[in-house]
Amino acid sequence: MHIVRYRHYPQSDLSAALDRLTNMRAEMDRVFESTGSFSASPAPLSRWNPAVNVYQDKDRFTVVVELPGLKKEEIEISLHDDTLTIAGERKREESSEQEFLTERLYGKFQRSLTLPTAVDAEKVKASYKDGLLQVELPKAEEAKPKQIEVALK
Amino acid sequence: MNILSQPKKDQAMVSNEDDRQAVYVAPSADVESTDVGYVIRAEMPGVEKDGLEITVDRGELIILGRRKPIEVTGELIYREIRPHDFRRVYELAPSIDSTKITANIDQGILTVTLPKAETVKPRKIAVQ
Numbered sequence: 001m002h003i004v005r006y007r008h009y010p011q012s013d014l015s016a017a018l019d020r021l022t023n024m025r026a027e028m029d030r031v032f033e034s035t036g037s038f039s040a041s042p043a044p045l046s047r048w049n050p051a052v053n054v055y056q057d058k059d060r061f062t063v064v065v066e067l068p069g070l071k072k073e074e075i076e077i078s079l080h081d082d083t084l085t086i087a088g089e090r091k092r093e094e095s096s097e098q099e100f101l102t103e104r105l106y107g108k109f110q111r112s113l114t115l116p117t118a119v120d121a122e123k124v125k126a127s128y129k130d131g132l133l134q135v136e137l138p139k140a141e142e143a144k145p146k147q148i149e150v151a152l153k
Numbered sequence: 154m155n156i157l158s159q160p161k162k163d164q165a166m167v168s169n170e171d172d173r174q175a176v177y178v179a180p181s182a183d184v185e186s187t188d189v190g191y192v193i194r195a196e197m198p199g200v201e202k203d204g205l206e207i208t209v210d211r212g213e214l215i216i217l218g219r220r221k222p223i224e225v226t227g228e229l230i231y232r233e234i235r236p237h238d239f240r241r242v243y244e245l246a247p248s249i250d251s252t253k254i255t256a257n258i259d260q261g262i263l264t265v266t267l268p269k270a271e272t273v274k275p276r277k278i279a280v281q
Contacts, residue, residue, distance in 0.1 A: 057227030068261030101184040131198035131261020
């Protein structure tokens with residue numbers, strides 16, 4: 001039983017091989033793509049590592065993580081000094097169905113990010129919507145850029 | 154089982170009616186086969202119901218998810234998330250009843266249920 005008719009494309013094997021290379025390249029791009037002094041934990045190529053964006057303005061950092069298909073209770077967010085850790089597990093639905101084509105990755109995940117300046121742990125907020133986790137980390141008062149008056153004599 | 158869909162290419166260039174060239178990413182998707190049909194679960198983080206376009210056309214199922222722009226104040230200092238919208242095409246076997254296809258999206262997972270048409274069971278035919 002097929003969900004699709006098999007279309008014989010002479011290059012179908014090549015496409016499959018290229019897909020694998022492309023996915024590997026995407027993983028490697030993610031490891032190396034980084035601007036400035038920000039550091040994120042290196043992502044092992046074989047495990048599920050959700051993609052992360054980090055934003056900054058003068059008052060806060062915002063970390064956005066792509067985590068589709070989880071429940072709030074399945075996501076753990078913790079902060080230690082200035083390292084934010086997001087972890088959890090995506091469980092496979094129990095299913096006795098015969099055939100699966102699986103591309104999605106499952107299992108435990110963990111990302112740790114060390115932020116370049118101090119944050120106020122008491123004021124961290126997080127929300128999860130449309131499969132995106134958004135964590136707001138207000139900067140600690142001492143770390144905010146300040147306007148200093150310099151008297152010119 | 155042989156499932157062939159548009160290969161999960163890194164990016165697919167498709168030109169739409171406006172003649173713009175849109176760049177899409179094929180979402181990772183699991184396909185499950187049951188007695189009553191198929192279920193596709195595709196990952197489309199950042200897509201909500203309004204951003205979905207699901208079409209059946211000439212025996213093909215086209216799923217398209219447009220991401221809502223991430224609303225964050227501040228400058229992007231580290232990027233891994235690819236901002237492209239999602240698109241994937243599946244060729245449907247004749248056994249699928251395309252009028253009964255349903256879909257919903259929850260926390261970025263699009264679930265499309267494709268029921269197989271009622272199979273005609275073998276039946277005895279009375280001889281007159």
